[in-house]
Amino acid sequence: MRNTQATKLLFEQSKPGCRGVRLPECDVPERPIDELLPSGAIAEAPPPLPELSEPDVVRHFVNLSTLNMSVDTHFYPLGSCTMKYNPKRNERLSSLPGMVDLHPYQPQQTVQGTLELLWRSQEMLAEIAGLPAVSLQPAAGAHGEMTALLVAAAYFRDRGEKRSVVLIPDGAHGTNPASATMAGMKTVPVRSTNDGYVDLDDLAAKLNDRTAVLMITNPNTLGIFEEKIAEITQIVHAAGGLVYLDGANMNAIMGVTRPGDFGADLMHYNPHKTFGSPHGGGGPGAGPIAVAEHLAPFLPTPIVVKDGDCYRLDYDRPNSIGRVRSFFGTVGVLVRMYCYILTHGGDGLRHVSENAVLCANYLLARVRHFLPVPHGKRCMHEFVASAAKLKADKDISAMDIAKRLLDHGFHAPTVYFPLIVREALMIEPTETESKATLDAFAEALFRVTEESAELLHDAPHTTAVSRPEEVAAARNPILRWTP
């Protein structure tokens, strides 16, 4: 139960002399600090952090946690984010001392268990992708996108080709164009047809000898599988370009079809979406990438290789783009991913995707009678409804619906994305929700659309706060507490 008295900041609870830790006495002979360090380097006082006791700190943060909706407490149909159940066994097994208490520069003979796990993870991700070479290094999906684009750039440089344009369909995640810019490439948008597919004529018109990569999301952000994906990848290849698959939506197609089989040359995974690793309130994630054979030499360094019965990190990769982060990668997340894949096996992963698609279609079938879904009566793992008509008729926006759903005990869908649908509500239920939950959500959503605009404009009514002033926050940013 929420403690409504616990609203102060850490800093407002600080009390001089209060201690949260007691450290052991130093057991080596001590010298005065100013003999060990130049006086100009030493701070006059320790950093002005708050002073709190251990019980203060625990009660404070536990009470904060009760102000969050989470997958463990609520249905969280945030489209594109794949908010599925986070298996508890994976939390336990990834926390074994033999898994977490490892320094990245330990001798490799002392981390053979972890190297084996990582090597097997590379192999498994290659199989699911249908692409033979994998790097586990990128720290998140967007980081994987950038890494893959750097791999593509290195490939073209190696071939002496000056290709630096990335084609991006207008429905793509914002990370796609941002990653292209980070990789030093130029972006050109590709239109979608009214049906939500990549416009092949527009794509063909924009392909030329400057085209490096087409970044495509499939299923796309409308939850639609690009039926002409083979034709799309074919014409990009014919123009000398590469095809990158944004793997954010892999939860729809595992074991059904593989990116490598439909012509993708590079892709990333989001283990924190597809493979059930927790989102952590915004990370940590991971962004492993899989690539075709001809791109393998350019993958980041190191990768794990198997020599006989031994596993080792291979740093001798002369064509590699180098590193995109320090150390090996977000290993803790990869361990959870590994546990997830082993729990399911090949048929189990297909079962996951089938059920994710079933749940989404069931919800779509229930919702589209009262809230238009502009792009068809079928979907893959998610669909995008539009509140445009409600907005016009009753002045009820997608945001109003999102806020009011919180009062009904449901997290809101993703709103106002993709940009190509007006008043978009992007709904992704995932396979770990029951029919009963989907029914309850559909009923709540229906009730919300029937409620008065006045009620909705002030929603939510039951949460600790309601409708924060976002414009004021941005105009006069207060980004830290001051006394």
Add this chain to the structure above:
Amino acid sequence: MSYIPNTSQDRQTMLEAIGVDSINDLFAMVPDALRLDRSLDLPAAMGEMELSAHMVGLAAQNTPAGRAACFLGGGSYDHFIPAVVDAVASRSEFYSSYTPYQAEAAQGNLQAMFEYQTLITQLTGMDVSNSSLYDGGSAAAEAVMMALGATRRSGRVVTAASVHPEYRQVLDTYLANLDTELVVVGTPDGAVSPEELEAALTDQTACVLIQHPNFFGCLEDVDAIAEITHRAGALMIVSVDPISLGLLKRPGDYGADVVVAEGQSLGTAMSFGGPYLGIMACREKFVRRMPGRLVGQTVDRRGRRCWVLTLQTREQHIRREKATSNICTNQGLIALRAAVYLALMGPEGMRKVAEPCLQKARYAAEQLTAAGSLCRAFNKPTFKEFVVRVEGDVDRLLQSALSEGIFAGVPLRQWYPELADCMLVAVTEKRTKAEIDRLVNVLK
């Protein structure tokens, strides 16, 4: 099958409501020619007991630092983690939530991130902190990208050989397709020479990236570096060890423009390299160029104080190709761990962690070099790490230490051929006198 609550009866009912005969019909959009006509070739599914046994078996093939005495550093450290940090971070309302896009449903995360930002500004003496980046290496690269934009200079970036070699490799990768020259100032004496740094600066230099204490554990002359850097109109980016700030002057107090750090030391396990925490803080005037998420204070419609994601027009989901960075998922839960750690430590606790690091590292260095077979590679003041030069083969020495249950140090040959006979030794507050004496016995 695991984690799927619907029964076959439920599925049947759902298919009927959709109006199809089978789940296969739902995949009609996927052309037959592209369908995988076999099962994925993966190991057979495991139940929880089998999986647990398998994972325990893999873990048994590792030697965790807890079963050895760990003197390894170089950006990842065996510091103590209070139980409170684990207890808070295992609240599933924190770990199973997502990025706080709906502020009303995420006030816990938002307030915790606002507190994290404040704690980092208190620790570093800077005006603003974002709410996390991936790790120390990518944070350094992001800081450089930010400086390129803020100064509108793209000709040159200057760093030093005493900056973590992997951070420099990351930076190299990030700059690969940009027209920016990366100049690395040599540090044969173990730290940046202000004169050589000055000679490397041009009027097109966007920034200087240094590390303090540096990769060799040595302190840099930060006051001189700040003066030279600013005289050239460039920004000073400093990568720090957050634990060192229990004792050392804060970067905000010697003129740093951007501070980055690897935050793993603040309550996160070493985990073979991740997940870690990229800390970034800067001066107020650069806030609109910062990468990553920022949480701001505001009021709600009834005037109650609350928190929201703010200045989002910097970010990829709004600005797309014009965003300050592509970062989306960051390190929320690891930032939470750092906030809990710092709140628990307080000013006194941070000093009480930093002091024994300094004292024990100094004791270890003295004892190791007393016998004469090892010597300090650099004659500079150090904090919790130092480089020793050995007689004979480094690897053989490390191997003999390993057989005594000691991870004695990180060999430097892979990054510094000129230091092929050297290793980097780190001593945290967790190392006891007895462990240090054992290390000395094995190495001398």
